[in-house]
Amino acid sequence: MGHHSCCNKQKVKRGLWSPEEDEKLVNYISTYGHGCWSSVPKLAGLQRCGKSCRLRWINYLRPDLKRGSFSPQEASLIVQLHSILGNRWAQIAKQLPGRTDNEVKNFWNSNIKKKLISHEVSALATFSGHLQNPNASINNEGFIILNANPNLILTTSAHQDQPCLPTSTLQTSFDHLIDYKLDQFTNLNPNANLVHLLPSISSSTNFSPHDPRPMWPSSGGYRLQPLDSDQPVVASGEFVTPAATLPQYVDISFLHPTTTMPKLCEVGEENICSSIPQIPAPLQDLDPIIKLSSFSNGYYPQDQCMVTNQMAMEQIDMIMSSILQNPPCSSLSSSSSSLGLTGLSNDLVSSSWDA
DNA sequence: AATTGGCGCAACCGCCCATTG
DNA sequence: GCAATGGGCGGTTGCGCCAAT
Incomplete structure:
Protein backbone atom coordinates (compact mmCIF):
# COMPACT_ATOMS: atom_id res chain seq x y z
CA MET A 1 0.00 0.00 0.00
CA GLY A 2 1.01 3.56 -0.41
CA HIS A 3 3.12 3.28 -3.48
CA HIS A 4 1.44 2.74 -6.79
CA SER A 5 2.78 0.17 -9.15
CA CYS A 6 4.63 2.77 -11.18
CA CYS A 7 6.38 3.99 -8.03
CA ASN A 8 7.83 0.60 -7.20
CA LYS A 9 10.01 0.45 -10.25
CA GLN A 10 13.72 1.01 -10.04
CA LYS A 11 15.38 4.37 -10.59
CA VAL A 12 12.43 6.43 -9.42
CA LYS A 13 13.71 9.77 -8.26
CA ARG A 14 12.27 11.51 -5.25
CA GLY A 15 12.58 14.90 -3.69
CA LEU A 16 12.60 18.34 -5.22
CA TRP A 17 12.12 18.74 -8.91
CA SER A 18 14.91 20.26 -10.96
CA PRO A 19 14.20 22.95 -13.59
CA GLU A 20 15.13 20.41 -16.26
CA GLU A 21 12.55 17.94 -14.99
CA ASP A 22 9.95 20.68 -14.86
CA GLU A 23 10.71 21.62 -18.42
CA LYS A 24 10.39 18.04 -19.62
CA LEU A 25 7.06 17.62 -17.89
CA VAL A 26 5.68 20.92 -19.13
CA ASN A 27 6.81 20.24 -22.68
CA TYR A 28 5.29 16.81 -22.70
CA ILE A 29 1.92 17.73 -21.18
CA SER A 30 1.67 20.88 -23.29
CA THR A 31 2.11 18.79 -26.39
CA TYR A 32 0.32 15.56 -25.61
CA GLY A 33 -1.71 16.13 -22.48
CA HIS A 34 -1.15 13.95 -19.48
CA GLY A 35 -3.41 11.03 -20.47
CA CYS A 36 -2.58 8.16 -18.17
CA TRP A 37 -0.33 9.55 -15.48
CA SER A 38 1.51 6.29 -14.96
CA SER A 39 2.80 6.45 -18.52
CA VAL A 40 3.76 10.14 -18.40
CA PRO A 41 7.21 9.78 -16.81
CA LYS A 42 8.36 7.22 -19.36
CA LEU A 43 7.04 9.15 -22.32
CA ALA A 44 8.35 12.46 -20.98
CA GLY A 45 11.77 11.02 -20.22
CA LEU A 46 11.47 11.43 -16.48
CA GLN A 47 12.62 9.08 -13.76
CA ARG A 48 9.69 9.87 -11.53
CA CYS A 49 6.57 7.97 -10.70
CA GLY A 50 3.36 8.99 -12.38
CA LYS A 51 1.87 10.10 -9.13
CA SER A 52 4.76 12.44 -8.51
CA CYS A 53 4.36 13.89 -12.02
CA ARG A 54 0.69 14.43 -11.48
CA LEU A 55 1.30 16.20 -8.17
CA ARG A 56 4.01 18.40 -9.65
CA TRP A 57 1.77 19.40 -12.53
CA ILE A 58 -1.32 20.05 -10.46
CA ASN A 59 0.37 21.88 -7.62
CA TYR A 60 3.10 23.78 -9.40
CA LEU A 61 3.36 23.63 -13.18
CA ARG A 62 -0.20 24.08 -14.33
CA PRO A 63 -0.38 27.27 -16.38
CA ASP A 64 -3.60 28.47 -14.76
CA LEU A 65 -2.15 28.54 -11.27
CA LYS A 66 -2.22 31.80 -9.42
CA ARG A 67 1.06 32.28 -7.62
CA GLY A 68 1.78 34.59 -4.74
CA SER A 69 0.20 35.31 -1.42
CA PHE A 70 -3.49 35.01 -0.74
CA SER A 71 -5.59 38.11 -1.09
C1' DA B 1 30.36 34.81 12.11
C1' DA B 2 28.20 30.67 13.75
C1' DT B 3 24.36 28.46 15.68
C1' DT B 4 19.66 27.63 16.58
C1' DG B 5 14.83 27.56 16.19
C1' DG B 6 10.67 28.81 13.74
C1' DC B 7 8.26 28.92 9.63
C1' DG B 8 6.53 28.20 4.88
C1' DC B 9 6.03 25.23 1.39
C1' DA B 10 6.89 21.43 -1.85
C1' DA B 11 6.66 16.76 -1.86
C1' DC B 12 5.62 12.37 -0.10
C1' DC B 13 2.72 8.92 2.39
C1' DG B 14 -1.24 6.28 3.30
C1' DC B 15 -5.65 5.52 2.40
C1' DC B 16 -10.07 5.45 -0.15
C1' DC B 17 -12.77 4.81 -4.11
C1' DA B 18 -13.82 4.10 -8.96
C1' DT B 19 -12.59 1.74 -12.96
C1' DT B 20 -10.89 -1.99 -15.62
C1' DG B 21 -9.78 -6.56 -17.13
C1' DG C 1 -17.10 -11.25 -8.07
C1' DC C 2 -12.47 -10.05 -7.46
C1' DA C 3 -7.90 -8.35 -7.80
C1' DA C 4 -5.09 -4.90 -9.93
C1' DT C 5 -4.58 -0.32 -11.18
C1' DG C 6 -5.03 4.64 -11.27
C1' DG C 7 -6.81 9.04 -9.61
C1' DG C 8 -7.71 11.79 -5.84
C1' DC C 9 -7.54 13.51 -1.23
C1' DG C 10 -6.04 14.79 3.54
C1' DG C 11 -2.27 14.32 6.70
C1' DT C 12 2.52 14.55 7.48
C1' DT C 13 7.37 15.22 6.66
C1' DG C 14 11.53 17.40 5.67
C1' DC C 15 14.19 20.89 3.37
C1' DG C 16 15.61 25.54 2.85
C1' DC C 17 15.23 30.21 4.21
C1' DC C 18 15.56 33.67 7.65
C1' DA C 19 15.51 36.07 11.91
C1' DA C 20 17.06 35.91 16.60
C1' DT C 21 20.66 34.91 19.77
Whole structure:
Protein backbone atom coordinates (compact mmCIF):
# COMPACT_ATOMS: atom_id res chain seq x y z
CA MET A 1 0.00 0.00 0.00
CA GLY A 2 1.01 3.56 -0.41
CA HIS A 3 3.12 3.28 -3.48
CA HIS A 4 1.44 2.74 -6.79
CA SER A 5 2.78 0.17 -9.15
CA CYS A 6 4.63 2.77 -11.18
CA CYS A 7 6.38 3.99 -8.03
CA ASN A 8 7.83 0.60 -7.20
CA LYS A 9 10.01 0.45 -10.25
CA GLN A 10 13.72 1.01 -10.04
CA LYS A 11 15.38 4.37 -10.59
CA VAL A 12 12.43 6.43 -9.42
CA LYS A 13 13.71 9.77 -8.26
CA ARG A 14 12.27 11.51 -5.25
CA GLY A 15 12.58 14.90 -3.69
CA LEU A 16 12.60 18.34 -5.22
CA TRP A 17 12.12 18.74 -8.91
CA SER A 18 14.91 20.26 -10.96
CA PRO A 19 14.20 22.95 -13.59
CA GLU A 20 15.13 20.41 -16.26
CA GLU A 21 12.55 17.94 -14.99
CA ASP A 22 9.95 20.68 -14.86
CA GLU A 23 10.71 21.62 -18.42
CA LYS A 24 10.39 18.04 -19.62
CA LEU A 25 7.06 17.62 -17.89
CA VAL A 26 5.68 20.92 -19.13
CA ASN A 27 6.81 20.24 -22.68
CA TYR A 28 5.29 16.81 -22.70
CA ILE A 29 1.92 17.73 -21.18
CA SER A 30 1.67 20.88 -23.29
CA THR A 31 2.11 18.79 -26.39
CA TYR A 32 0.32 15.56 -25.61
CA GLY A 33 -1.71 16.13 -22.48
CA HIS A 34 -1.15 13.95 -19.48
CA GLY A 35 -3.41 11.03 -20.47
CA CYS A 36 -2.58 8.16 -18.17
CA TRP A 37 -0.33 9.55 -15.48
CA SER A 38 1.51 6.29 -14.96
CA SER A 39 2.80 6.45 -18.52
CA VAL A 40 3.76 10.14 -18.40
CA PRO A 41 7.21 9.78 -16.81
CA LYS A 42 8.36 7.22 -19.36
CA LEU A 43 7.04 9.15 -22.32
CA ALA A 44 8.35 12.46 -20.98
CA GLY A 45 11.77 11.02 -20.22
CA LEU A 46 11.47 11.43 -16.48
CA GLN A 47 12.62 9.08 -13.76
CA ARG A 48 9.69 9.87 -11.53
CA CYS A 49 6.57 7.97 -10.70
CA GLY A 50 3.36 8.99 -12.38
CA LYS A 51 1.87 10.10 -9.13
CA SER A 52 4.76 12.44 -8.51
CA CYS A 53 4.36 13.89 -12.02
CA ARG A 54 0.69 14.43 -11.48
CA LEU A 55 1.30 16.20 -8.17
CA ARG A 56 4.01 18.40 -9.65
CA TRP A 57 1.77 19.40 -12.53
CA ILE A 58 -1.32 20.05 -10.46
CA ASN A 59 0.37 21.88 -7.62
CA TYR A 60 3.10 23.78 -9.40
CA LEU A 61 3.36 23.63 -13.18
CA ARG A 62 -0.20 24.08 -14.33
CA PRO A 63 -0.38 27.27 -16.38
CA ASP A 64 -3.60 28.47 -14.76
CA LEU A 65 -2.15 28.54 -11.27
CA LYS A 66 -2.22 31.80 -9.42
CA ARG A 67 1.06 32.28 -7.62
CA GLY A 68 1.78 34.59 -4.74
CA SER A 69 0.20 35.31 -1.42
CA PHE A 70 -3.49 35.01 -0.74
CA SER A 71 -5.59 38.11 -1.09
CA PRO A 72 -7.83 39.27 1.76
CA GLN A 73 -10.82 38.14 -0.28
CA GLU A 74 -9.35 34.69 -0.71
CA ALA A 75 -8.45 34.41 2.95
CA SER A 76 -11.90 35.51 3.96
CA LEU A 77 -13.42 32.91 1.70
CA ILE A 78 -11.17 30.19 3.07
CA VAL A 79 -12.10 31.00 6.65
CA GLN A 80 -15.77 30.96 5.89
CA LEU A 81 -15.70 27.88 3.68
CA HIS A 82 -13.72 26.03 6.32
CA SER A 83 -16.44 26.77 8.83
CA ILE A 84 -18.82 24.95 6.50
CA LEU A 85 -16.70 22.25 4.92
CA GLY A 86 -14.07 21.53 7.51
CA ASN A 87 -10.77 20.20 6.19
CA ARG A 88 -12.08 19.44 2.74
CA TRP A 89 -9.29 21.28 1.06
CA ALA A 90 -10.10 20.16 -2.42
CA GLN A 91 -13.66 21.41 -2.08
CA ILE A 92 -12.45 24.71 -0.70
CA ALA A 93 -9.83 25.08 -3.41
CA LYS A 94 -12.47 24.60 -6.10
CA GLN A 95 -13.98 27.90 -5.01
CA LEU A 96 -10.62 29.64 -5.38
CA PRO A 97 -9.60 29.79 -9.05
CA GLY A 98 -5.92 29.18 -9.55
CA ARG A 99 -5.37 27.81 -6.07
CA THR A 100 -4.66 24.19 -5.21
CA ASP A 101 -5.84 22.16 -2.30
CA ASN A 102 -2.24 21.89 -1.15
CA GLU A 103 -1.86 25.63 -1.20
CA VAL A 104 -5.06 26.22 0.72
CA LYS A 105 -4.14 23.55 3.24
CA ASN A 106 -0.69 25.04 3.79
CA PHE A 107 -2.15 28.50 4.11
CA TRP A 108 -4.61 27.31 6.69
CA ASN A 109 -2.10 25.33 8.72
CA SER A 110 0.61 27.96 8.68
CA ASN A 111 -1.46 31.09 8.92
CA ILE A 112 -5.09 30.88 9.86
CA LYS A 113 -4.83 28.04 12.34
CA LYS A 114 -2.39 30.04 14.41
CA LYS A 115 -4.88 32.85 14.55
CA LEU A 116 -7.60 30.43 15.54
CA ILE A 117 -5.58 29.15 18.46
CA SER A 118 -4.74 32.58 19.78
CA HIS A 119 -8.31 33.67 19.27
CA GLU A 120 -9.62 30.68 21.13
CA VAL A 121 -7.32 31.31 24.02
CA SER A 122 -8.80 34.77 24.36
CA ALA A 123 -12.25 33.30 24.00
CA LEU A 124 -11.44 30.88 26.80
CA ALA A 125 -10.56 33.79 29.01
CA THR A 126 -14.06 35.07 28.48
CA PHE A 127 -15.45 31.61 29.01
CA SER A 128 -13.63 31.31 32.29
CA GLY A 129 -14.88 34.70 33.33
CA HIS A 130 -18.42 33.67 32.71
CA LEU A 131 -18.00 30.51 34.73
CA GLN A 132 -16.91 32.64 37.62
CA ASN A 133 -19.78 34.98 36.99
CA PRO A 134 -22.52 34.63 39.58
CA ASN A 135 -24.98 34.82 36.71
CA ALA A 136 -23.68 31.50 35.39
CA SER A 137 -24.35 28.36 37.34
CA ILE A 138 -24.33 24.63 37.02
CA ASN A 139 -27.24 22.85 38.55
CA ASN A 140 -27.26 19.43 40.13
CA GLU A 141 -27.93 17.72 36.83
CA GLY A 142 -24.94 19.28 35.23
CA PHE A 143 -26.73 21.98 33.30
CA ILE A 144 -24.99 25.23 32.67
CA ILE A 145 -27.46 27.97 33.33
CA LEU A 146 -26.79 31.51 32.31
CA ASN A 147 -29.30 33.21 34.53
CA ALA A 148 -28.81 36.68 33.14
CA ASN A 149 -29.84 35.67 29.67
CA PRO A 150 -31.34 32.26 29.25
CA ASN A 151 -30.95 32.51 25.51
CA LEU A 152 -27.20 32.34 25.84
CA ILE A 153 -25.67 28.93 25.97
CA LEU A 154 -22.20 27.57 25.94
CA THR A 155 -21.41 25.49 22.96
CA THR A 156 -18.64 23.32 21.78
CA SER A 157 -17.89 21.83 18.44
CA ALA A 158 -16.92 18.39 17.36
CA HIS A 159 -15.13 19.71 14.35
CA GLN A 160 -11.58 18.76 13.83
CA ASP A 161 -9.28 21.50 15.01
CA GLN A 162 -12.03 22.64 17.29
CA PRO A 163 -11.71 20.42 20.31
CA CYS A 164 -14.30 20.09 22.98
CA LEU A 165 -13.92 21.12 26.55
CA PRO A 166 -12.77 18.80 29.29
CA THR A 167 -15.19 18.09 32.07
CA SER A 168 -12.51 19.15 34.50
CA THR A 169 -12.65 22.59 32.97
CA LEU A 170 -15.65 23.45 34.99
CA GLN A 171 -14.05 22.80 38.31
CA THR A 172 -10.42 23.58 37.79
CA SER A 173 -8.31 26.52 36.96
CA PHE A 174 -8.16 28.55 33.85
CA ASP A 175 -4.51 27.68 33.43
CA HIS A 176 -5.42 24.04 33.22
CA LEU A 177 -7.91 24.86 30.54
CA ILE A 178 -5.32 26.66 28.47
CA ASP A 179 -2.90 23.77 28.82
CA TYR A 180 -5.57 21.39 27.77
CA LYS A 181 -6.44 23.43 24.72
CA LEU A 182 -2.85 23.51 23.60
CA ASP A 183 -2.54 19.80 24.16
CA GLN A 184 -5.53 19.22 22.00
CA PHE A 185 -4.13 21.28 19.21
CA THR A 186 -0.84 19.49 19.31
CA ASN A 187 -2.46 16.09 19.69
CA LEU A 188 -0.61 15.44 22.91
CA ASN A 189 -3.67 14.56 24.84
CA PRO A 190 -6.05 12.81 22.49
CA ASN A 191 -7.66 10.62 25.12
CA ALA A 192 -8.73 13.31 27.48
CA ASN A 193 -12.22 13.24 28.83
CA LEU A 194 -14.21 15.48 26.55
CA VAL A 195 -17.64 16.88 26.82
CA HIS A 196 -20.26 18.05 24.47
CA LEU A 197 -22.78 20.53 25.57
CA LEU A 198 -26.13 19.10 24.76
CA PRO A 199 -29.69 20.25 25.11
CA SER A 200 -30.90 19.96 28.63
CA ILE A 201 -32.60 16.64 28.38
CA SER A 202 -33.21 15.19 31.75
CA SER A 203 -30.70 12.50 32.55
CA SER A 204 -33.40 10.65 34.40
CA THR A 205 -35.23 10.10 31.16
CA ASN A 206 -34.67 6.65 29.79
CA PHE A 207 -34.27 7.69 26.23
CA SER A 208 -34.22 5.35 23.31
CA PRO A 209 -33.65 6.04 19.62
CA HIS A 210 -37.30 5.29 18.94
CA ASP A 211 -38.67 7.72 21.47
CA PRO A 212 -40.12 11.06 20.46
CA ARG A 213 -37.44 13.53 19.69
CA PRO A 214 -36.34 15.92 22.37
CA MET A 215 -37.06 19.58 22.00
CA TRP A 216 -34.53 22.31 21.69
CA PRO A 217 -34.94 24.42 24.76
CA SER A 218 -36.13 27.95 24.35
CA SER A 219 -34.29 28.84 27.51
CA GLY A 220 -32.29 27.24 30.21
CA GLY A 221 -29.08 25.39 29.97
CA TYR A 222 -27.25 22.69 28.20
CA ARG A 223 -26.19 19.48 29.78
CA LEU A 224 -22.63 18.27 29.89
CA GLN A 225 -22.18 14.88 28.32
CA PRO A 226 -18.84 13.09 28.43
CA LEU A 227 -17.98 11.80 24.99
CA ASP A 228 -16.69 8.52 26.28
CA SER A 229 -19.51 8.02 28.66
CA ASP A 230 -21.45 4.80 28.81
CA GLN A 231 -24.47 6.85 29.65
CA PRO A 232 -27.15 5.64 27.38
CA VAL A 233 -28.63 7.29 24.52
CA VAL A 234 -29.35 10.76 25.73
CA ALA A 235 -28.33 11.65 22.23
CA SER A 236 -24.73 11.62 23.32
CA GLY A 237 -22.78 13.57 20.83
CA GLU A 238 -25.40 13.23 18.19
CA PHE A 239 -25.89 16.91 17.70
CA VAL A 240 -23.80 19.80 18.62
CA THR A 241 -24.03 23.34 17.54
CA PRO A 242 -21.65 24.24 14.79
CA ALA A 243 -18.83 26.44 15.68
CA ALA A 244 -15.59 27.59 14.27
CA THR A 245 -14.18 28.38 17.65
CA LEU A 246 -14.67 27.43 21.25
CA PRO A 247 -16.11 28.14 23.61
CA GLN A 248 -18.83 30.36 22.40
CA TYR A 249 -21.89 32.16 23.48
CA VAL A 250 -24.57 31.68 20.98
CA ASP A 251 -27.95 33.24 20.73
CA ILE A 252 -30.42 30.42 20.41
CA SER A 253 -33.44 32.64 20.48
CA PHE A 254 -33.91 31.96 16.79
CA LEU A 255 -34.64 28.36 17.58
CA HIS A 256 -38.33 28.18 17.91
CA PRO A 257 -39.35 26.48 21.15
CA THR A 258 -41.11 23.79 19.21
CA THR A 259 -38.22 23.01 16.93
CA THR A 260 -37.47 19.36 17.30
CA MET A 261 -34.08 17.80 17.27
CA PRO A 262 -33.89 15.19 14.53
CA LYS A 263 -32.39 11.90 15.51
CA LEU A 264 -29.14 11.11 13.86
CA CYS A 265 -30.58 7.97 12.35
CA GLU A 266 -33.30 10.05 10.76
CA VAL A 267 -31.02 12.47 9.10
CA GLY A 268 -29.51 10.98 6.01
CA GLU A 269 -27.50 13.00 3.57
CA GLU A 270 -30.53 13.36 1.36
CA ASN A 271 -32.75 15.07 3.88
CA ILE A 272 -30.48 16.81 6.30
CA CYS A 273 -31.04 20.14 4.59
CA SER A 274 -34.70 20.12 5.37
CA SER A 275 -34.01 18.94 8.89
CA ILE A 276 -31.85 21.84 9.83
CA PRO A 277 -33.63 24.97 10.91
CA GLN A 278 -32.53 28.11 9.17
CA ILE A 279 -31.45 31.21 11.00
CA PRO A 280 -34.12 33.83 10.53
CA ALA A 281 -32.35 36.65 12.27
CA PRO A 282 -28.83 38.03 12.08
CA LEU A 283 -26.70 38.07 15.18
CA GLN A 284 -25.62 41.67 15.09
CA ASP A 285 -27.95 42.59 17.93
CA LEU A 286 -26.13 40.39 20.35
CA ASP A 287 -24.23 41.82 23.21
CA PRO A 288 -20.67 42.52 22.06
CA ILE A 289 -19.28 40.18 24.65
CA ILE A 290 -20.96 37.25 23.04
CA LYS A 291 -19.83 38.11 19.56
CA LEU A 292 -17.10 35.57 19.88
CA SER A 293 -19.09 33.11 18.01
CA SER A 294 -18.97 31.99 14.48
CA PHE A 295 -22.30 30.54 13.73
CA SER A 296 -22.56 29.42 10.20
CA ASN A 297 -25.86 27.67 9.83
CA GLY A 298 -27.94 26.81 12.84
CA TYR A 299 -26.47 23.52 13.85
CA TYR A 300 -25.36 20.32 12.32
CA PRO A 301 -24.37 16.87 13.42
CA GLN A 302 -21.11 15.98 15.01
CA ASP A 303 -20.08 14.12 11.92
CA GLN A 304 -19.14 16.79 9.47
CA CYS A 305 -19.47 14.30 6.66
CA MET A 306 -23.18 14.60 7.15
CA VAL A 307 -23.17 18.07 5.73
CA THR A 308 -24.47 17.75 2.23
CA ASN A 309 -22.90 19.19 -0.83
CA GLN A 310 -26.10 21.00 -1.61
CA MET A 311 -26.16 22.70 1.73
CA ALA A 312 -22.51 23.57 1.46
CA MET A 313 -22.92 24.97 -2.02
CA GLU A 314 -25.80 27.16 -0.91
CA GLN A 315 -23.61 28.51 1.85
CA ILE A 316 -20.73 29.02 -0.54
CA ASP A 317 -22.93 30.94 -2.93
CA MET A 318 -24.04 33.19 -0.11
CA ILE A 319 -20.51 33.76 1.05
CA MET A 320 -19.09 34.43 -2.37
CA SER A 321 -21.81 36.84 -3.34
CA SER A 322 -21.41 38.57 -0.02
CA ILE A 323 -17.67 38.90 -0.47
CA LEU A 324 -18.01 40.16 -4.01
CA GLN A 325 -20.47 42.79 -2.90
CA ASN A 326 -18.51 43.91 0.14
CA PRO A 327 -14.82 44.70 0.19
CA PRO A 328 -13.59 42.67 3.15
CA CYS A 329 -11.57 45.31 4.91
CA SER A 330 -14.27 47.90 5.09
CA SER A 331 -17.44 45.94 5.40
CA LEU A 332 -16.69 42.38 6.26
CA SER A 333 -18.16 42.86 9.66
CA SER A 334 -21.58 43.59 8.28
CA SER A 335 -21.37 40.92 5.63
CA SER A 336 -20.24 38.29 8.08
CA SER A 337 -22.91 39.31 10.50
CA SER A 338 -25.52 38.78 7.88
CA LEU A 339 -24.16 35.30 7.49
CA GLY A 340 -24.10 34.71 11.17
CA LEU A 341 -20.34 34.87 11.20
CA THR A 342 -18.94 37.19 13.76
CA GLY A 343 -15.85 38.09 15.67
CA LEU A 344 -13.46 35.40 14.70
CA SER A 345 -13.69 35.78 10.97
CA ASN A 346 -13.32 39.51 11.14
CA ASP A 347 -10.18 39.33 13.18
CA LEU A 348 -8.74 36.70 10.95
CA VAL A 349 -9.35 38.39 7.67
CA SER A 350 -8.14 41.72 8.94
CA SER A 351 -4.88 40.47 10.30
CA SER A 352 -3.95 37.05 9.06
CA TRP A 353 -2.10 38.22 5.98
CA ASP A 354 -0.80 41.51 7.28
CA ALA A 355 2.67 40.16 7.81
C1' DA B 1 30.36 34.81 12.11
C1' DA B 2 28.20 30.67 13.75
C1' DT B 3 24.36 28.46 15.68
C1' DT B 4 19.66 27.63 16.58
C1' DG B 5 14.83 27.56 16.19
C1' DG B 6 10.67 28.81 13.74
C1' DC B 7 8.26 28.92 9.63
C1' DG B 8 6.53 28.20 4.88
C1' DC B 9 6.03 25.23 1.39
C1' DA B 10 6.89 21.43 -1.85
C1' DA B 11 6.66 16.76 -1.86
C1' DC B 12 5.62 12.37 -0.10
C1' DC B 13 2.72 8.92 2.39
C1' DG B 14 -1.24 6.28 3.30
C1' DC B 15 -5.65 5.52 2.40
C1' DC B 16 -10.07 5.45 -0.15
C1' DC B 17 -12.77 4.81 -4.11
C1' DA B 18 -13.82 4.10 -8.96
C1' DT B 19 -12.59 1.74 -12.96
C1' DT B 20 -10.89 -1.99 -15.62
C1' DG B 21 -9.78 -6.56 -17.13
C1' DG C 1 -17.10 -11.25 -8.07
C1' DC C 2 -12.47 -10.05 -7.46
C1' DA C 3 -7.90 -8.35 -7.80
C1' DA C 4 -5.09 -4.90 -9.93
C1' DT C 5 -4.58 -0.32 -11.18
C1' DG C 6 -5.03 4.64 -11.27
C1' DG C 7 -6.81 9.04 -9.61
C1' DG C 8 -7.71 11.79 -5.84
C1' DC C 9 -7.54 13.51 -1.23
C1' DG C 10 -6.04 14.79 3.54
C1' DG C 11 -2.27 14.32 6.70
C1' DT C 12 2.52 14.55 7.48
C1' DT C 13 7.37 15.22 6.66
C1' DG C 14 11.53 17.40 5.67
C1' DC C 15 14.19 20.89 3.37
C1' DG C 16 15.61 25.54 2.85
C1' DC C 17 15.23 30.21 4.21
C1' DC C 18 15.56 33.67 7.65
C1' DA C 19 15.51 36.07 11.91
C1' DA C 20 17.06 35.91 16.60
C1' DT C 21 20.66 34.91 19.77
